[in-house]
Amino acid sequence: MDHFTYRDRVLHCEDVPVPEIAEKYGTPVFVYSSATLLHHLASVQQAFASADPIVAYSIKTNGNLSICKLMAEHGSGFDVTSGGELYRALKSGGTGTKIVYAGVGKTDAEMRDGLENGVFLFNVESEEELYALGAVAQSMGKKAPVALRVNPDLPPKTHAKTDTSVKGVKFGLDIEGVLEVSAKAVGHPGLAIVGLHMHLGSPILSADPYRAGAAKAVALIKEFRKQGHDIQYLNMGGGFGIHYRKQEALPASAFAEAILPAVREVGCKLVLEPGRFIVGNAGVLVSRVLFNKDTGGKHYLIQDAAMNDLIRPTLYDSFHRVWPVAPKAGVPERPEDYEAEIPGTVKQDVVGPVCESGDFLAKGRNLPPLVRGDLLAVFSAGAYGMAMSSNYNSRLRAAEVLVTARTHRLIRRRETFRDLVACEEDC
């Protein structure tokens, strides 16, 4: 479900016409719907309610403080993967009792920071990390609460760059060797192995990998307990897919059906780390057409958003729906299927101003002819859009706007040229 709808051929975010936002804040601009954000958070919380889970919003997806505050105010915890993300989580009202610390390469300083702030669970991904964390905790007179992250060697079939649970990736401990690792850690004075963590990849459009992963988790948890570890948490990570092309995403209840029986069997507290599922369909990237250009038998639509704003198409060949903010008569107000032939359209590559041939937001799309100044919406851009943006080509990072019903508010101002050089001028 999202709250981006066309009314009289004008895209609205909740009750706000998107052109009003583009006029006021300029383009490119990320526009988020708070109703969609909260709807998705609530749908996860409700689907898994019987396990009383800790839903830890994965802050890497979109770390904007206003979005994170909304998450914290509505009962979400945070999944963080760096000192910077922990800082954002705490600044947004998060508390250690609901913060899980992930990541293959935590520094000693990050571990200390996490322990000082009472992080309830550290996902640990290697034996060296385990003992480094144990030593840091011991030096502070503490025991670090640990979930061993297991790589279950399940192919969730996402994309070569986003599969995190197949043999040979850098993530997690190999499932074959994890019991040896846990056996050696029994009785360590700085470590309490209290959980098992599994994050399968992202985005996942089937519940089957979760069912298979949870079954492997159950077997391991039983073994950990036999070794003497007091396992309290089963952390099934994030990865729930969203609508990018059509309505292809599963509801949270489908994932709940796959995961909850395992949680009941081992009697653990469930931890989830959803990111994309909460914020992905809650954001669009709005840009303005600069030029049309025909070359090499192709039609290029050059607009003012680029790979530095949304790198997913460049990095993963990801598909995002693209459509005019105010489509003129003669084309559908909003197509059912963006990949089918659409009357009144011509094939176009939607590209940005960055000096890279790989700078595109969409290729070979059926779009109506557009002219300079027209507005374009790139849908499902709320997750890993702004979060992965950069200043490449010394482009200023976009503004972000949060909509609630008929109101809109700037939640990140557009950067300025002074921002671009600020860290260099200090030197």
Ligand SMILES: Cc1ncc(COP(=O)(O)O)c(C=O)c1O
């Ligand atoms: C450990 C971990 N947890 C949670 C997430 C969030 O994933 P998603 O945004 O697909 O829910 C990721 C990213 O894939 C991750 O690596």
Ligand SMILES: N[C@@H](CCCC[NH3+])C(=O)O
């Ligand atoms: N950043 C990715 C997925 C990787 C998620 C982080 N483990 C995306 O944009 O889809």
